[in-house]
Amino acid sequence: MWKFVVRRILIMIPQLVVLSILVFILAKVMPGDALSGLVETPGVDSSTIEDMRTTLGINDPVHVQYLNWIKGLSQGDLGTSYIHQRPVLELLEARLWNTVYLSAAILFLTYLIAIPLGITAGRFHDSLIDKLIVGYNYITYATPLFIFALLMLFVFGFQLQWFPTGGSADINLEPGTFSYYMDKIYHLLLPALSGALLATVGTIQYLRNEIIDTKMKDFIKTAKSKGVPEAKIYSHHILRNSFLPIAAFLGYEITGLITGSIFLESIFSYPGIGQLFLQSISQRDFSVVTALVMVTGVATLIGTLLSDIILSLVDPRIRVE
Amino acid sequence: MSNDDILLQVEDLTTSFRIDEQFYPANDHINLDVYENEIVAIVGESGCGKSAFGHSIMGMHHQEQTKISGKIHFKGVDLLSYSNTQLNKVRGKEISMIFQDPLTALNPLMIVGKQIEEGMKYHTKLSKNKRKQKAIEILNEVKIPQPERVYSQYPHELSGGMRQRIVIAIAIACEPSLIIADEPTTALDVTIQARIIDLLKELKRRMKTSIILITHDLGVVSEMADRIAVMYAGEFVEIGEVKRFLKNPLHPYSKSLLYSLPSKNNQGEKLHVIKGVVPSLNHLQRQGCRFKPRMNGTDDSIHEETPTLREVEKGHWVRCTCYKHFHIENSHQVVEEEKDDVFQGQ
DSSP, X not given: OHHHHHHHHHHHHHHHHHHHHHHHHHHHHSSSOTXXXXXXXXXXXXXXXXXXXXXXXXXXXHHHHHHHHHHHHHTTOOOBOTTTOSBHHHHHHHHHHHHHHHHHHHHHHHHHHHHHHHHHHHHTTTSHXXXXXXXXXXXXXXXXXXXXXXXXXXXXXXXSOOSOSSOSSOTTSOTXXXXXXXXXXXXXXXXXXXXXXXXXXXXXXXXXXXXXXHHTSHHHHHHHHTTOOHHHIXXXXXXXXXXXXXXXXXXXXXXXXXXXXXXXXXXXXXXXXHHHHHHHHHTTOHHHHHHHHHXXXXXXXXXXXXXXXXXXXXXTTTOOO | OOGGGEEEEEEEEEEEEEETTEEEEEEEEEEEEEETTOEEXXXXXXXXXXHHHHHHHXXXXXXXXXXXXXXXXXXXXXXXXXXXXXXXXXXXXXXXEEOSOTTTSSOXXXXXXXXXXXXXXXXXXXXXXHHHHHHHHHHHHTTOSSXXXXXXXXXXXSOHHHXXXXXHHHHHTTOOSEEEEESTTXXXXXXXXXXXXXXXXXXXXXXXXXXXXXXXXXXXXXXXXXXXXXEETTEEEEEEEHHHHHXXXXXXXXXXXXXXXXXXGGTTSOOOOOOSOOOOGGGOOOSSOTTGGGSSSOOGGGSOSSOOEEEEETTEEEESSGGGGOOOSOHHHHHHHTGGGHHHHO
């Protein structure tokens, strides 16, 4: 088991190198840089701007820039934001955690809703309840997140005023206290619920189909012929086998959540990396954008790593020595 | 054999499956007795209703897709009157099943020891440790080398033959009085087949179990079974003792089956071919002799209008009167006539 995990982590190293090169190239081929918008600014001389470019290292050969960037990365230095004039790491830290909280909340709520619904639909497939659940799935699949989130915000935030309409915590509360954390959760609920209600589609559909499939398998007949009661057949044989694809998709789910939170964060004015990402792109804040893409990429790799570890825990066939 | 020895008595059993909102019988008014400590083979082509029969006995069919009528007497009770919960007390404990494909019949995520134990959990009061002990004993009985080690292995770590032994181990775990073996050797290669057959025979001898052997392999039948019941299109067309049956098959279908096998007597000759295939449930002509369409233009007069199973000699039953007029005199000639149909027939 440990061998498998270590080997799986070693595989990540070349993946990280390739990822970093891709991210760097993509950022470089984007037209303009953080200073191009300043050219037209009155009072700023174009030679001054050229001087600034040299100081910032933008005029260096590409490979030198890449190596400098990697050197910084390996020391935990993500560079300095051109726009904010602050270290990127500092800029990211608070927002990154907010996004992680939001994603975790969405993931938790998604599974909380999707797993019981998926199991019910699969177990009683073609019944009325199954048709209702599949109907719900079609509707949520077809609903765009940015409209649904706006609607949720309008109804539950502004009309009913059950939830706050923006921010991640009340500024009057002392960070670190119990009520501060409760308030953070309170702020999370509405965006997380909006995201989760739509994110359930994949999990419900997969679980349902997988259960219907597994029900027909020969080993279920074997279990039945042993005299195992139906409820136990579900809990001991069908469910564990049906959860395999859900476990396999956990990694992609995590990636999707982190990138998908861009809409949610903008709509709910929630200070996470999504918001920062949009701003940084429009301002050509090169170092922040590359840092963010890098972070998302690493999150993806960690997500797939998690998937593989979970899969190897539940499926003995994957534990390759 | 007297009536006291009857373990299972199937009476007028009809099992119908739903196809497009209509029910079609896959087993049509079937009668069969299974005596204690005997092996009855049920043979026939694919799709003739053998497996449906085996599944009916254990109530394994999907309830909404199937209609079952008739009686299945087993140890003084009618299994068809049992609810699913009541049947769970019989399945695995009194009657168990051996499945065809050992590659799919085992749960891939569960160690084989636990799969053998599972039935005991519901049918016995053995403690966890005792169950494990028993499971290892059973592994030993089905001739698995190093049973302690295999106990905690997963199915994918075992070979096909080993897995079939595990499937058998599951079936005998609670020492049932009847085992339904649904093509237990079909998915195995020939050498493994022979060993599995020996194992089943030995277990039957030791445990005094009856076995219903569902197969389309007459070789397996001659090696294992005491009696044979030939099934065609959902009906038994001939029932008798295996030895006598092999020497003197009566029903045209039985004869054709035997003549289509290679043997010492027909070396160098082309084998007999039965025209066509078993008609599917919703296209089956249910009036008259069901085998007639595959008998190469026989006269209506030799068939009964409503064929019944008759005892022609003691313990030897045949359906329809057409057997009196059907001969495969020269298998060579038969093949010449049907040359063009050879490929359709397969």
